[in-house]
Amino acid sequence: MPLLEHSERMLDGPPLDGRSERLDAHLARLGALPRGADNRDLIPSLESSGLLGRGGAGFPVGRKWRALAERNASRAVVVANGAEGEQASFKDRVLMAGRPHLVVDGAILAADAIGADEIVFYVGSEHDAAVLAMSRAIEERRAEIGRPVSVVTAPVSYVAGEATAAVHYINGGDARPTTTPPRVSQRGVHGLPTLVQNVESLAYAALIARFGERWYRSAGRYGSKGTALISVTGAVRESGVREIELGTTVGEIAAATGASPSGVQAVVLGGYFGTWAAAGNVWGLPLDPAIMQSRELTFGCGIVGFLPTSACGVAATAEIMAFMAKESAGQCGPCVYGLRALGDATARVAGGRAGAEELGQIERWTSQVRGRGACHHPDGAAQLMTSALNVFGDEFVHHARTGRCSITSARIEAA
Ligand SMILES: Cc1cc2nc3c(=O)[nH]c(=O)nc-3n(C[C@H](O)[C@H](O)[C@H](O)COP(=O)(O)O)c2cc1C
Numbered sequence: 022m023p024l025l026e027h028s029e030r031m032l033d034g035p036p037l038d039g040r041s042e043r044l045d046a047h048l049a050r051l052g053a054l055p056r057g058a059d060n061r062d063l064i065p066s067l068e069s070s071g072l073l074g075r076g077g078a079g080f081p082v083g084r085k086w087r088a089l090a091e092r093n094a095s096r097a098v099v100v101a102n103g104a105e106g107e108q109a110s111f112k113d114r115v116l117m118a119g120r121p122h123l124v125v126d127g128a129i130l131a132a133d134a135i136g137a138d139e140i141v142f143y144v145g146s147e148h149d150a151a152v153l154a155m156s157r158a159i160e161e162r163r164a165e166i167g168r169p170v171s172v173v174t175a176p177v178s179y180v181a182g183e184a185t186a187a188v189h190y191i192n193g194g195d196a197r198p199t200t201t202p203p204r205v206s207q208r209g210v211h212g213l214p215t216l217v218q219n220v221e222s223l224a225y226a227a228l229i230a231r232f233g234e235r236w237y238r239s240a241g242r243y244g245s246k247g248t249a250l251i252s253v254t255g256a257v258r259e260s261g262v263r264e265i266e267l268g269t270t271v272g273e274i275a276a277a278t279g280a281s282p283s284g285v286q287a288v289v290l291g292g293y294f295g296t297w298a299a300a301g302n303v304w305g306l307p308l309d310p311a312i313m314q315s316r317e318l319t320f321g322c323g324i325v326g327f328l329p330t331s332a333c334g335v336a337a338t339a340e341i342m343a344f345m346a347k348e349s350a351g352q353c354g355p356c357v358y359g360l361r362a363l364g365d366a367t368a369r370v371a372g373g374r375a376g377a378e379e380l381g382q383i384e385r386w387t388s389q390v391r392g393r394g395a396c397h398h399p400d401g402a403a404q405l406m407t408s409a410l411n412v413f414g415d416e417f418v419h420h421a422r423t424g425r426c427s428i429t430s431a432r433i434e435a436a
């Protein structure tokens with residue numbers, strides 16, 4: 022079952038097999054990049070398209086461009102964020118490796134619209150094919166870009182993709198978040214107002230510039246408008262990137278990727294920064310940032326992870342919490358110590374080495390780390406943990422009470 026039937030969407034064109042689409046093929050497929058006499062013309066179109074940022078926070082793209090275009094300072098910088106340090110996400114690296122010119126298009130349009138003097142493509146150093154494709158694409162178009170442009174490879178770290186960490190690293194510091202204010206839109210790269218925009222957001226801006234906001238909004242199911250890239254993982258035939266119409270349900274994605282309703286117990290939505298949900302509660306859920314937010318769920322950077330019925334949700338959460346603790350940038354006490362304590366306690370519960378007291382501590386620490394960091398890293402971890410306690414609450418209690426996992430011990434007894 023195709024998830025998307027509209028033509029001229031992001032992932033049309035040659036197969037995404039690691040080879041990048043070259044400039045001539047890109048132009049033959051999509052036509053020349055429209056660069057209007059008034060560079061700001063695209064902003065109203067982006068605003069009415071409803072396009073939301075795809076780096077995780079879901080901020081409206083047009084509104085962000087307008088704020089920078091209407092700034093007081095004369096100079097500015099665009100950073101195309103392709104760090105993608107989130108383990109369960111791969112849509113940005115696939116996009117950059119396969120369709121680098123669409124990302125370059127979006128960055129050029131953003132720089133034109135806000136009057137930026139420089140463009141930086143910030144790409145995760147571990148995403149080799151993406152680094153190569155972006156570097157090549159820039160070389161092919163250096164004259165057309167018409168301003169200083171570079172690829173900066175981001176260190177392998179989850180928080181390196183956070184906007185202030187990216188700016189700090191590009192400025193010669195380490196890739197750790199800095200305190201706000203000032204926001205990067207006020208003081209970013211070289212101290213100049215900086216637009217940090219996810220690469221998928223930029224690529225969609227390039228399509229909207231060509232085909233218009235009505236075209237973008239013509240896709241979408243059950244009242245939702247637009248399309249998005251998602252990374253699908255877990256109990257599926259094969260993990261991969263899909264382009265979906267917003268509003269496509271979790272069940273439809275499961276059907277298209279081979280995840281069966283009887284084989285899935287829970288779904289992690291939005292990634293490690295996101296939320297767990299019981300499979301039965303979200304099978305009919307439309308993937309749409311606004312609808313999800315209204316149900317206290319997250320679209321985030323578009324991760325849909327299916328947890329099989331044979332796996333332990335407590336153990337899966339312990340793994341994520343260990344990762345989040347390891348990835349703390351080590352500079353805010355509540356984040357460093359709080360996430361480590363949470364990670365250790367969750368691992369003890371998962372391993373049957375903790376009791377009811379530890380469960381109480383997990384709940385307490387979860388509420389204590391929230392909002393206590395220079396960046397939103399601890400907030401994301403706390404949100405994930407809260408959702409785990411809701412969805413796997415009985416299993417947490419079973420582990421704490423018996424020291425055993427009901428899922429794995431049932432498997433052992435059956436064997
Ligand atoms: C811990 C952390 C890690 C992040 N990593 C990324 C990333 O790898 N790529 C990305 O585009 N945004 C990432 N973000 C979000 C960025 O701070 C920023 O909001 C985003 O790049 C803006 O682009 P958008 O508006 O197009 O989403 C991260 C945020 C946090 C708190």
Ligand code: SF4
Pocket residue numbers: 180197198199348349350351352353354356357393394395396397398399
């Ligand atoms: S909250 Fe955590 S990840 Fe964010 S800056 Fe502080 S220590 Fe680093």
